Every structure is written in C-alpha cells, then in structure tokens.
Amino acid sequence: MLLEVTDITKSFGPVQALRGVSLALRPGSVHAVLGENGAGKSTLMKVISGVFPPSSGEIRVGGAPVSWHQAEQARAAGVSTIFQEFILLPNLSVAENLFLGREPRNRLGLIDRPRMREESRRILARVGLDLNPDVLTGSLRVAEQQMVEIAKGVMRDARIFVFDEPTAALGDREAAQLFALIRQLRTEGKGVLYISHRLPELFDLCDEVTVLKDGQYAGHFLMKDTGPEELVTTMVGRRLDQLYPQRPAPATGVPLLELRAVKVEGLAGPVNLSVGRNEIVGLAGLEGQGQIEITRAIYEGHTLEAGEILFDGKAFDHSGPTGGIAAGIGLIPEDRKADGLFLPLSVARNISAGLLPGLGLGRSAPQPKAEIEAQVRRLRIRLRDTGQTIGELSGGNQQKALLARWLVRGVRLLICEEPTRGVDIGAKSEIYAILRELADSGVPVLVTSRELPELIGLCDRIVVVRDGATVAEIPGTEATEERIMAAAIRGGQR
Ligand SMILES: Nc1ncnc2c1ncn2[C@@H]1O[C@H](COP(=O)(O)OP(=O)(O)OP(=O)(O)O)[C@@H](O)[C@H]1O
Ligand SMILES: [Mg+2]
Structure with a gap:
C-alpha cells in the first residue's frame, strides 16, 4: 500500500469532524472519497497532507508510520495536495511558485533564474500546460493555477496526489484536461485521492471509492461493482427516490x-x-x-x-x-x-x-x-x-x-x-x-x-x-x- 490511514479521529473543539476513519490507497489507483457536505472529507485530506495532526490514529506511507506536524513534512514524503481552497502565492511568478524554497543556485550562491525558467518550461510541458513561467500566478485562471500545483507535485516526484473538489471551478474542457493528467498519473503508478460531488465524474475516472458519513467510515466499493444508487444510499443513509421535485403543469399568464x-x-x-x-x-x-x-x-x-x-x-x-x-x-x-x-x-x-x-x-x-x-x-x-x-x-x-x-x-x-x-x-x-x-x-x-x-x-x-x-x-x-x-x-x- 502507498498510504494507509487507520482509525483517524479529529476534533475541532466540540466538533468531531472525524471519528475513526480508515482508508488504504494502492499504487496506480484513483480512489474517490465521497460523502455529504460536512462528512469530513476535506478534514481527512488535511490530516493526510500534514496541515494538522489527527487527534488520534495512525498514518503509514509505504508501510512506515509517519507523524506530521506541518504540510512541508508531508510534501517532502511525497504527498502533493490540491486543496479545495488552495492558494499559490499570487505575487510570485509561476517558476518562483514551482521552486519555492528549493530554488536552484549558481556557483555564486545566487538564484539561477535561467535554469529555473528552463526547468519550469520542461515541467509545465510534462503536465500539458503551455504557459510562460514568468507570468504572475495571480493572473492565471483557476484551472491553470491547479495545473501549476500539479506540476509542482510532479516536479517533486510525489507518489500520492490529493485532489479536493478540483472540478468545482472548471469548465468542461479544463476538466477533461485534468482527467487526462490524472489518468497519466495512474499509469505512472501514483496513488490519487479524489473528492467530488459529481457522481458521473467518479464513475468515469475512479477505480474505487471510500464513503464517509458524519465523520465515520461508511463503506468501500470498487467502482465497477457499484452504482450511483448504492453510493447515494451509503452516503446519505437513506434511499433518495427523487432528486428533482415534481414539475407542475406549464404556467400561463403574464411573465414577471x-x-x-x-x-x-x-x-x-x-x-x-x-x-x-x-x-x-x-x-x-x-x-x-x-x-x-x-x-x-x-x-x-x-x-x-x-x-x-x-x-x-x-x-x-x-x-x-x-x-x-x-x-x-x-x-x-x-x-x-x-x-x-x-x-x-x-x-x-x-x-x-x-x-x-x-x-x-x-x-x-x-x-x-x-x-x-x-x-x-x-x-x-x-x-x-x-x-x-x-x-x-x-x-x-x-x-x-x-x-x-x-x-x-x-x-x-x-x-x-x-x-x-x-x-x-x-x-x-x-x-x-x-x-x-x-x-x-x-x-x-x-x-x-x-x-x-x-x-x-x-x-x-x-x-x-x-x-x-x-x-x-x-x-x-x-x-x-x-x-x-x-x-x-x-x-x-x-
Ligand atoms: N477549522 C475548523 N473549525 C471548526 N470546525 C471545522 C473546521 N474545519 C472543518 N470543521 C467542521 O468539520 C466538519 C467536517 O468538515 P469538512 O470540511 O471536512 O467537510 P467536507 O466533507 O469536506 O464537506 P464539503 O463537501 O462541504 O466540502 C464540519 O462540521 C465542519 O464544520
Ligand atoms: Mg470539503
């Protein structure tokens, strides 16, 4: 297993966001995490990414237990996260964001800008992003910023990629581009954790799914063995017979x-x-x-x-x-x-x-x-x-x-x-x-x-x-x- 989280709990004061959640991520697998709003998905991803430690429970990466106090430690161990509310530093260029904290130096000990630019181009091309490394990140569209985040992970040779609702702000074409990239990561044997509320997208992209409900583990399924009904019932805790309300007879009269x-x-x-x-x-x-x-x-x-x-x-x-x-x-x-x-x-x-x-x-x-x-x-x-x-x-x-x-x-x-x-x-x-x-x-x-x-x-x-x-x-x-x-x-x- 690339990643195993076992019996994780996390509370924020009186709020118990996670209550004994376990999940295992295989290499070469796109693993969905599904659950209602407030089920604890983002909190779990933040624990995995080292944003904050769990209140209790264990995380293993490549079989070895880890204990993270900051996001940088998780990144160094190969976890790359694209957060629901992610922020690159808007006033830095794309290249500066990519190399933040690990800038290449020349013999005089100064930042080697030409090399940074050159390597940035190479990495951006690898994720299919045709972008000038000198532009300020703040001027990019959300989709491009996401791609820069991913490029950052690819550059650091991350083994685990975490995506928290990446398509919520993307158009169709941008989403298709993102999926192509995620499939490529899978081919390379990376593990991907993927959160989305769009079920069709999960069936299109993912191999397996872990469902959370009220901060607890509610089930694990292979996508090929399950269907939307079973997933919805597991996450909502009841059958959802009717997603849309009845339509009344066509209206007549003066429009408002x-x-x-x-x-x-x-x-x-x-x-x-x-x-x-x-x-x-x-x-x-x-x-x-x-x-x-x-x-x-x-x-x-x-x-x-x-x-x-x-x-x-x-x-x-x-x-x-x-x-x-x-x-x-x-x-x-x-x-x-x-x-x-x-x-x-x-x-x-x-x-x-x-x-x-x-x-x-x-x-x-x-x-x-x-x-x-x-x-x-x-x-x-x-x-x-x-x-x-x-x-x-x-x-x-x-x-x-x-x-x-x-x-x-x-x-x-x-x-x-x-x-x-x-x-x-x-x-x-x-x-x-x-x-x-x-x-x-x-x-x-x-x-x-x-x-x-x-x-x-x-x-x-x-x-x-x-x-x-x-x-x-x-x-x-x-x-x-x-x-x-x-x-x-x-x-x-x-
Ligand atoms: N920093 C925080 N302080 C207090 N409560 C928090 C904090 N972060 C999350 N929570 C609470 O923890 C619970 C789980 O939130 P979380 O963001 O993990 O849900 P989610 O499954 O990602 O939901 P969504 O689908 O809406 O993004 C919620 O009740 C939320 O209000
Ligand atoms: Mg969330």
Whole structure:
C-alpha cells in the first residue's frame, strides 16, 4: 500500500469532524472519497497532507508510520495536495511558485533564474500546460493555477496526489484536461485521492471509492461493482427516490420578467427571454456563451445596450445603483466564495447583508434574528449557531446560507448561477425542493448550470444561449442532453 490511514479521529473543539476513519490507497489507483457536505472529507485530506495532526490514529506511507506536524513534512514524503481552497502565492511568478524554497543556485550562491525558467518550461510541458513561467500566478485562471500545483507535485516526484473538489471551478474542457493528467498519473503508478460531488465524474475516472458519513467510515466499493444508487444510499443513509421535485403543469399568464431583443454590452444578442411567475427557467449553453452576462445584466442593468427588460409589466429601472435589488431581484453568484460570501463574517451577518451590483456588501439594516433563524431551520443549514464564522461551514451549507439571504428579504425573483456547485446530493435535492417551492409561491427562478441533467430535471423551460444570443427554447419535459447540445453548438429555431 502507498498510504494507509487507520482509525483517524479529529476534533475541532466540540466538533468531531472525524471519528475513526480508515482508508488504504494502492499504487496506480484513483480512489474517490465521497460523502455529504460536512462528512469530513476535506478534514481527512488535511490530516493526510500534514496541515494538522489527527487527534488520534495512525498514518503509514509505504508501510512506515509517519507523524506530521506541518504540510512541508508531508510534501517532502511525497504527498502533493490540491486543496479545495488552495492558494499559490499570487505575487510570485509561476517558476518562483514551482521552486519555492528549493530554488536552484549558481556557483555564486545566487538564484539561477535561467535554469529555473528552463526547468519550469520542461515541467509545465510534462503536465500539458503551455504557459510562460514568468507570468504572475495571480493572473492565471483557476484551472491553470491547479495545473501549476500539479506540476509542482510532479516536479517533486510525489507518489500520492490529493485532489479536493478540483472540478468545482472548471469548465468542461479544463476538466477533461485534468482527467487526462490524472489518468497519466495512474499509469505512472501514483496513488490519487479524489473528492467530488459529481457522481458521473467518479464513475468515469475512479477505480474505487471510500464513503464517509458524519465523520465515520461508511463503506468501500470498487467502482465497477457499484452504482450511483448504492453510493447515494451509503452516503446519505437513506434511499433518495427523487432528486428533482415534481414539475407542475406549464404556467400561463403574464411573465414577471421579460427580455425583449436585449443586447448586452460585449454580446451580439438578441436575447429574448421570459420568466413566468411560477416558473423555473434555465439558461443553457457551452462555456462562456453569454449566460453570465445576461444574468448580470438583469441584476445590474448597466450593460444594457438595446432592447428592453420588463419587470412586472413595467420597464425595469436600470438607472440607480441598486437596480436589481430595488426591483426585488436576488442573485446567487456563480463563485460564491469570491463574489457572494464574506468568509470572515458570521453566518447571521452574511444572511443579513445585501449584495450590491458589482457584488459588494450591501450596507443594509440587520435582519431580525428570529427571521434569520427561521430560514436557517427551514433550509436545514447545519451549524453551531448563527454567530459562527461562515467560512467554517461546509460548502453545501454555505450555499444554503446564500439562499437564506434572499429568503429573509422576500425577493420577487431569484437568479441562481450554478445553484448546487460543490453541494452534496442530499443537500442538492433539498435546494431543488426549495427552488420549486419558491416558484410555486410566485417567486420564479432563473438558473444557469454547467450540469445539463440538473437543468433538465429542475426547469420548466430551458433557453439555450449561443454567441450571446438566445437560439432555442425547450420545455423541460422534452429536453434531453442531445437536444440542448445540438442547439448550443449549431443554434436552432425558437
Ligand atoms: N477549522 C475548523 N473549525 C471548526 N470546525 C471545522 C473546521 N474545519 C472543518 N470543521 C467542521 O468539520 C466538519 C467536517 O468538515 P469538512 O470540511 O471536512 O467537510 P467536507 O466533507 O469536506 O464537506 P464539503 O463537501 O462541504 O466540502 C464540519 O462540521 C465542519 O464544520
Ligand atoms: Mg470539503
């Protein structure tokens, strides 16, 4: 075995994040770690990576027991980790990040920059990354930063690679590139630990899976011998009969939101789109075809160049700085960590805060505590108390807190970009049910998602965007991945 962890426990004060977890990693195996939000996956990876020691239990690498007090010791022993919230030093170049702390020196004892550059090029090429080693890491896209992290591991000849939700922030093409690289690591006999909430991805990529539930070991399966149902039942502890809520009969009547021949700055247009009072409408399309520009134009307005947006039958006032909010529109942004949450602040403060166009913190009056706590209960947000720092919550619970932010304000329409990114399957079904409940109560929802099955399962209608224009509209009950993709690639008739 490359790595054996036995009976690991870890507590944070009163919180027992891990309670006797064991796992064995074989060379040449991609080993998934699966579990609900808060199950302890990231904590286990941090123990394995030496970020903090376990409270008890044993770790063996290559058969020998290790005891790590810092991440550097794990790295030196061949463990390379791409964390859920990883950070390269943004103000250093790619080459400097790669060689941090082990820079090559010339005969005068000075850092040998030409050699650093040269070796960086070689290593980057090996992971298939065509990148100038001199650029600042902070200027790279998330996917590129991840690849630099991996390159760092490859360079140090790591034997164990840990990936904590690496695809949560990647587009399809970038994810495919990452999978190719992981398969290559497997061929070279490395061991890979891989965390993701996307089951299809696990079946595509992984050889085996260890399931955690409430900080405990819940099962181990070979991917070829198991299926999604068994895995979900193991991680959630009950059968999940229905991921998506029932769709009501198609809505009629005047739409609440209507975009007529809208042209958004930087997009070709036109965008024609309507959202009925009881509808969930999806925006689909290939990566970066204008979906986000459209949702932001509705929320912020100032990028509107032509056409009109009607809200509740009236031309939507885009002149003020709080256009979307003033009209009663809420936005849950795609990147909740960067744009939506204020990680150092409490859950209560995050829910209280409005989100200004430009995605700053709104200086709004605090919402009543009772109201906040009612929403926390309604959404089943798992936390100690609402005074807890939101950064300490697991991903799915952070996402629910964003929903709560708009529920306490009584929004009239909700825009959800990627409503379930990084959210476990149990919490997903809870979020879908809440969105459907909102639509039923007259608060419609406009959704973007990279996951087509999600749009198909959830939405009443799916509008396909291509080259900044709406090119097709498909009723949810008739939508298939093939139909959506065909429209997304070739366009289609409305
Ligand atoms: N630094 C910390 N301080 C206090 N509690 C923590 C800390 N880190 C994690 N926890 C708690 O430990 C538990 C396990 O969290 P962990 O981040 O390991 O979950 P996870 O399985 O990675 O979830 P997700 O899928 O949402 O990323 C949670 O209850 C979390 O709130
Ligand atoms: Mg995690």
